[in-house]
Amino acid sequence: MAQIQTGGGDGGRNQPKKHNTRVDFTPMVDMMLLLLTFFMFVTTLSKPQIMDIAMPSDAEVLEDETPKVKESRAITLLLGEEDKVYYYLGKIDESSYSDYTTIKETTYSTRTSNEGLRGILLERNAEAVNLMRELKLERLERGDKMPVEEFNERSNKIKGDIDALTVVIKPLESSNYKNLVDALDEMQICSVGKYAIVDATEGDLFLVENYRTRGAYGEANLAPQAR
Amino acid sequence: MAKAKKHDVWIDMTAMSDVTVLLLTFFILTATFLPPEPFRVVAPASVMEIKIPEYNVMTVLIGLDGKVFLNIDRPDVRLQALEQMASEYGVTITDQQKRVFVEQPFIGVPMNRMPAFLDLPMTEHDAAMRQYGIPNDSTNNQFTDWIQKARAIDSDMKITLKADESTPYPIIDKVMKDLVHIKANRYSFITVLRGAPEGF
Numbered sequence: 001m002a003q004i005q006t007g008g009g010d011g012g013r014n015q016p017k018k019h020n021t022r023v024d025f026t027p028m029v030d031m032m033l034l035l036l037t038f039f040m041f042v043t044t045l046s047k048p049q050i051m052d053i054a055m056p057s058d059a060e061v062l063e064d065e066t067p068k069v070k071e072s073r074a075i076t077l078l079l080g081e082e083d084k085v086y087y088y089l090g091k092i093d094e095s096s097y098s099d100y101t102t103i104k105e106t107t108y109s110t111r112t113s114n115e116g117l118r119g120i121l122l123e124r125n126a127e128a129v130n131l132m133r134e135l136k137l138e139r140l141e142r143g144d145k146m147p148v149e150e151f152n153e154r155s156n157k158i159k160g161d162i163d164a165l166t167v168v169i170k171p172l173e174s175s176n177y178k179n180l181v182d183a184l185d186e187m188q189i190c191s192v193g194k195y196a197i198v199d200a201t202e203g204d205l206f207l208v209e210n211y212r213t214r215g216a217y218g219e220a221n222l223a224p225q226a227r
Numbered sequence: 228m229a230k231a232k233k234h235d236v237w238i239d240m241t242a243m244s245d246v247t248v249l250l251l252t253f254f255i256l257t258a259t260f261l262p263p264e265p266f267r268v269v270a271p272a273s274v275m276e277i278k279i280p281e282y283n284v285m286t287v288l289i290g291l292d293g294k295v296f297l298n299i300d301r302p303d304v305r306l307q308a309l310e311q312m313a314s315e316y317g318v319t320i321t322d323q324q325k326r327v328f329v330e331q332p333f334i335g336v337p338m339n340r341m342p343a344f345l346d347l348p349m350t351e352h353d354a355a356m357r358q359y360g361i362p363n364d365s366t367n368n369q370f371t372d373w374i375q376k377a378r379a380i381d382s383d384m385k386i387t388l389k390a391d392e393s394t395p396y397p398i399i400d401k402v403m404k405d406l407v408h409i410k411a412n413r414y415s416f417i418t419v420l421r422g423a424p425e426g427f
Contacts (some may be wrong), residue, residue, distance in 0.1 A: 024241030032247035039254035048389055050415035051275045055407045079396070103346035111424050118424070125349040171396045180399065181418060188274055189423060199400075 051184060055197070074166045075124060077117070078204055079183055081174035083108055085117050086208055089124075100215040103207050108182045117183070121190040125165035131158045132191040159193020167195040170204055262298055265356045266415040271392035273418035280385055285377060286417070287370075288333065289390035290352030294360025294396045295370050299377050304384070305329065308376040312338055315372070320345070337362050338369055363405060368381060370402075371409045378411065386414035 010025070069091045078086040088103045109118035118171070122129055135154055139146045169183050187195045210219045247366035268288065289297040299305040309328055313320045315340040320328070335356035337345045344355055363370035377384055386406065390399060406414055 022237070025244045029240050029243045029247055032244060032251055034249055034250050035255060039251065039258060043254060043258045047278050048270060048417045049273060049275050049420050050277050050279045051418050052277070052413070055403065055412045056416075057410065057412055095322065101411070109424070110420065111396045114424065159321050173395070173397050175396045177390050177394040177396065177399050178271045180396060181273055181392070181416060184416075185273045197403075211263070223371065 007034075051181065053184075071224055073124075073163060074168065074206075075121070076168040076170060076204075077183060078103070078200060078210065079169065079171040079175035079179045081172070083179065085179075085183070086211065087117075087120065088207070090184070092203060100207075100213075103211050105141045105211070108179070109186070118186055118190060119169070120184055121165065121192065123176060125190055125192055128161065128164045128191045130159050155191075157192065159191060165190075165192050167192050169195060169197050170198070170200040172200050172205070172208065228372050234261075254330075262300075263353075264291060265296055265333055265335060268389055269393075270389060270393045270417050270419050272419060272421035273416075274423040275418055276420065279387065279415075280418065283381065284385050284387055285374065287374075287386065287388050287396060287402060289394060289402055290345055290357075290360065291391055291394055293401065294335075295335045295402060296356065296362050297361060297370065297373050298333050299373075299384075300399060301381075301384075302329045305334075308342075308343060308382050311376045311422075312319065312369070312372060313341070318342060319408045334373060335360055337367075363401070368405065371405050374406070374411060375409055386411055387417050388414060389417040 042060040074090055076088050080086055085106050085108065086103045087106060091144060092102065106120060109116040114122060132155060135151070135158065139151060169180070171180050171183075186192075186197075206217075238270070254314060257410045264409060265288070282300065284300050288300040288302075290296070290299065299308065304331055310319065311317075318338050318341055324342055328341075330349065331345075331352055334357065336359045340359060344352070347355055361370045363372065364369065374386065388399070388402060392417070404414075
């Protein structure tokens with residue numbers, strides 16, 4: 001058997017020492033743990049989130065099937081260019097078309113401040129927001145013992161209340177995908193249960209153009225017939 | 228107190244190493260890699276915390292120029308849909324081409340170009356797909372055909388839309404209208420997580 005003589009010509013001690021064959025596994029374990037943490041994070045973080053959307057069918061809806069909402073509790077958002085949002089409350093009648101101040105302009109809110117769109121929605125939906133906050137607090141106090149079904153049922157009841165805010169989102173052609181997702185996000189944050197994505201009408205385009213030109217467009221062009 | 232001998236503090240790390248190797252193998256094997264996309268997309272951020280389901284998902288990838296691509300995650304559904312599409316559009320697909328089709332996660336060429344596309348080497352697929360996309364205009368809407376075929380095979384398949392955050396709205400609107408038109412009223416947008424604002 002070939003053996004490496006380490007001791008030279010010592011004689012008598014030609015076997016290697018026992019404890020020298022022991023390999024230190026500590027760096028190996030270090031590396032393994034690092035790889036392990038990496039894979040654990042990658043597998044959980046790489047999964048994207050989803051936002052569920054339910055669109056109404058495009059089949060003709062019968063007149064008495066259309067959901068009734070209180071006019072005073074409705075707000076229409078027109079998503080415009082360069083992250084601008086135009087909005088108006090309730091319904092537009094013929095006389096308000098000529099007035100360019102019918103619609104107001106705001107911006108999307110950031111994470112840290114409620115200024116802009118979120119502030120408006122929170123103010124107008126204060127009741128539902130407070131009820132939702134109480135519900136979440138109750139869930140927290142009961143130590144997450146509240147069944148998901150009960151929570152969903154009660155939150156649906158709050159959001160679906162006749163006096164809860166109804167939001168109509170009308171993205172204009174100049175807006176982008178991010179604007180739409182941001183607006184839908186605000187619905188989630190501000191506990192708005194009744195919202196819909198609808199195409200902008202001729203009247204909406206007229207109002208926005210009139211607002212941009214500070215009323216000059218409205219004087220030069222005829223307001224579309226209210227439908 | 229007696230001083231502990233130096234060689235007594237040696238801890239045997241072999242067992243520890245065994246455990247970590249096992250765990251590592253487990254995580255590597257369970258990791259599911261996202262299918263490589265023909266182009267990079269920055270999904271918009273949202274406070275939604277619902278994760279995308281693991282299985283039975285269709286992903287519609289929308290390009291900035293309005294081109295659409297479709298990913299059906301189940302290979303069996305994908306293959307069946309291809310067979311139905313091929314017979315409907317009068318295209319013959321060989322067994323070899325079918326094997327390539329199952330390997331390629333995204334569908335992104337018109338049916339009449341499908342055989343030629345599948346004969347290309349895999350490395351050229353992405354570039355070829357970017358050139359075409361699935362036709363989705365009103366006279367030749369193969370995009371809705373693909374979705375209808377897949378939904379006919381399994382109606383529980385979830386539809387998700389993935390688009391870049393700077394995509395102009397009319398492009399998204401077109402896809403959304405197409406989906407509603409084929410009675411696929413429920414679908415989801417793919418977003419990335421951002422924290423909810425303070426107090427919500």
